[in-house]
Amino acid sequence: MKCNNCEEQGLEKRFKDDEVDLSVLKExxxxxxxxxxxxxxxxxxxxxxxxxxxxxxxxxxxxxxxxKPAKVFGVATFYTQFRLKPIGKHLILLCQGTACHVNGSEFILSALCDELKIEEGETTDDGLFTLQNVACLGCCSLAPVMMIDGEAYGKLTPDKAREIIREIYSKEKV
Structure with a gap:
């Protein structure tokens, strides 16, 4: 059953159309x-x-x-918890809360985007990293802070953020 409303609005194109095993989901x-x-x-x-x-x-x-499919697509796009595309092996969550913002999170974002060659919300071509801004990580004393795979990295500078990414890349190459 196709959703004409979703197709007309271009909503369908925001979702990746991979072959997936639906039997797992059915169960x-x-x-x-x-x-x-x-x-x-x-x-x-x-x-x-x-x-x-x-x-x-x-x-x-x-x-x-x-x-109706339109309802499912609508809910999936309304809530930020849902991802429309696969994420990289390493998920980088960059805090944009007040403490991080006033301590320069925009400079960290710029450094990460430059180092990874992606924009916020994107995944690197090699599938290793996805970069996402989040409202707050609850680590205000570490501002500015990012979390990668559940590990917090705080008191960041642009150079420190780049170095963390390079370390992870070097471990991936081993």
Whole structure:
């Protein structure tokens, strides 16, 4: 079942159209498909399985939960917790909270973008890094701070941020 409204708005193009094993999702959704109130939970489950929300999974969720695809696409694009494309092996979360902002997070962002050759929200061509801004990491005493794979790096300078990325790259090459 295609979503004409999604196609007209170009919404569908924001989602990657990978071949995915839907049998895994079908099994995981068996306890949730009876109620439309479980749509966010279903999307969370799909993202946990695939790492993001593939287009085919969204249509499958709509069919299983008996809701229109436009509703599923709408919820998936409304909430920032949902990823529309695969993320890199290493997820960089750069804090943009007040403490980080006043301590120069914009300079850290600029250095990271330059070092990685990507913009915020993108993934490097080699699939190693995805860079995302976040509202707050809750590490204000370390401002400016970023988190990579759950590890916090604080009191950053542009040079220190670049060095951290280079260290991770060098470990990947081994």
């Amino acid at each position: 995981a959704l068996k306890d949730y498909r009876e109620s439309r109130n479980n749509l966010i939970t279903a999307l969370q489950i799909a993202q946990e399985i695939y790492g993001y929300l593939p287009r085919k999974a969204l249509y499958f969720i709509a069919e299983e939960m008996k809701v």
